[in-house]
Amino acid sequence: MSAESELKNGNFVVNQCIDCKKTVWPPADFCNRCFGKTTIKKGPSEGKIIEFSKNDQCYFCLAEFEKEVKIIGKISSGIPKERQRVRIKKCGIKEGNYFFEFLLI
Ligand SMILES: [Zn+2]
Structure with a gap:
């Protein structure tokens, strides 16, 4: 499941870098600070x-x-x-x- 498909379904999620833990927004597969891979987490409420x-x-x-x-x-x-x-x-x-x-x- 990608962040984009979650958002499309009405679930607010963001990406987070697996390596440096930076929140990545807008959604992207790679971190915009260290180029590490990202995972999905629930967006801030x-x-x-x-x-x-x-x-x-x-x-x-x-x-x-x-x-x-x-x-x-x-x-x-x-x-x-x-x-x-x-x-x-x-x-x-x-x-x-x-x-x-x-x-x-
Ligand atoms: Zn990173």
Whole structure:
């Protein structure tokens, strides 16, 4: 099972380097620090908003889940604030791109 197929099925996972333990995001078969092979681990459950914007009545934000895991996603409902905490409500792959929806917490 690859990280990509897990994400496609709605499971938020990231890759982690087997050798140096670095979290690798976006998913890749090899570590971007030491070129070691990566394995899959469950993604961090909570993140925080770094910045957000409004587009067509929808809010989108860039959220940081761990130092290495920064994700752009749509906010499912509510009005976000900077540094507000979020959880991943949905993830998937849409037209070849990762798709994320966040829940404000
Ligand atoms: Zn590594």
